[in-house]
Amino acid sequence: MMTKERMDTIKETLKPKVLEKLLSEDKVELRGEDVVLKGDYYKKQVRIALKNCDIIDPTNIEEYIAFDGYYALYKSLTERKPGDIVDEIKNSLLRGRGGAGFPTGRKWDEAYKYEADKKYIICNADEGDPGAFMDRSILEKDPHSVLEGMALGGYAIGSDQGYIYVRAEYPMAVKRLEIALKQAREYGLLGNNIFGSGFNFDIELRLGSGAFVCGEGTALMESIEGRRGMPRPKLHRTAHVGLWGKPTIINNVETLANVPVIINRGYEWFRGIGTEESPGTKVFALVGKVENAGLVEVPMGMSLREIIFDIGGGAQDGKEYKAVQTGGPSGGCIPADLIDTPVDFESLGKIWSIMGSGGMVVMDENTCMVDIAKFFLDFSVEESCGKCVPCREGTKRMYEILDRITKGEGVDGDIERLEELSETVSSASLCGLGQTAPNPVITTLKYYRHEYEAHIHDKKCPAKSCKSLIKYFIEDTCIGCTRCAKACPVGCISGKVKELHVIDQSMCIKCGACYDVCPVKPIKAVSII
């Protein structure tokens, strides 16, 4: 059995060693009592969910303990009542980091108050948004923080069984979780009579099998129960009737990783970070056409400008920053003139986007907004489970209209049809996938309507990205190096050495190979019109 004395011994002997090694590698620095990663990229970051990532060895439970791990669980099991834990989380105003932002404490309270012979707690690790990988990082680099968060949740609501539903596409995360679970059991931090308190809790790992919709709470429960992952009608709260009809709490990975820190440091400390209505931090996966891509964890309320420019370094290759897409297939595109918007649940909602799970895809001048909307709709069409007709059929029809527009075959009335379909799909679908699937279309129509109109009426793609609407053309500045002619896969470029080359437009497949190889500087001789 694990005891406080044993944890103290581990901490006292191991922490100085680990710290010495990290400091000698010049990897970390001390910020007050906290050990944080060193470098400009990390200066503006405040790491709570990621606090141990890249600092401790995730395959060694003792290093997690050395950095205050499992102390929150010890304190809770030995000194505090379940109701106190629920209150602590309620007072912290921690909100679900999976996307919707529902207050975690209120969720727990519902299950806590509901009498039942069995309750479950599920960790939703079915991270499926394209361009988002914060949950994977936490699972791979600090799995014990999630296990401890789950055990605390289990104690708070009166559950002795947890499930982690992780997507099969994350083999490394699965491996690390298996190691962490095994070690936690060996050290008596999972299992029966944890810390001699009489509290029993264990966790089972369940794998997804490649269905995005299983990230939806009730679809995930269907999948664990061994059925098709289709969302349930919302007749009951899952906190009352969830997995196998029992009260069930389902929390996202990042949410759970916040829990032990809040219990350790108290809700007042947590409320001091971030904004009044959205305290704490949020992890974002800053990707796309941005200079410094990677994971950033910042206090809620930080402006998009600080995240994208001060931390991310702005658009890549000196291109002009155009927009940022947040919230994945359920989110929206935020145009450049709203760059000073603070990032929290309320502010993003006001400008028609969502916080989502934390994907932040930066776009530059060459990104076509109609094409982006089409990309996300294609995703929703593929991943719709097919239960609700408006989602199954509506997203497909929306995709077809968008596809037509990007091919230069858009007709009068297409925009209105898209708007009408958006309304139907979002209001008549059962789950979040359908309800939010039209969002990429709604926001791009709101902020970039002129791009849609240019595609439909002028048959032009302002971003010069839609292949059917552009032409490659060789200007007089051509030096006749013949590189383009050699690169052309269809052999439609002709011209002699040191003479102007010409593209045969009737054969050109617009692959862009000629543009890529053209060596003329500073403006390439191949232009896109």
Add this chain to the structure above:
Amino acid sequence: MEFKFDMEKNSSKITAFKNFLDEKKNTKGPLMPALQQAQEVFGYLPMEILEIISKTLQIPMAEIYGVATFYSQFSFIPQGENKISVCLGTACYVKGAQSILEEIESQLGIKSGFTTPDQKFSIASARCVGDCSIAPVILVNEDVYAKVKKSEIKNIINKYK
């Protein structure tokens, strides 16, 4: 595609799988882990194995079929030892990728999306693989073949026989 699941050849795997099922059968919701294990061990979901799952776990075949078709990671036909992907992106297409695909199909005697009876090869068509400048492109497992000509197909396939 005609193929038969070799019960004898797989007998040790089947025994191990049955033990796995016996372990799982009293846990709650054992179907997904069972299907995942079968997919991993046998490379696909053979009918014979699904019948074993159905009997052991007392779940009707129809229900198992419903679940297995919902998730994209499950397959009902064996994948070949060597997976040939033919890029049918625009650049490859105009450079004759379709005729390359047809040549591979006739050499192996199967259509795209299927596996040879000896389970050595399976063919799939791919969306653009982003190698337009060296079109047409085919991939065998992870090997990339550039500017493929119809006359070269035979030699390429022979390398993997």
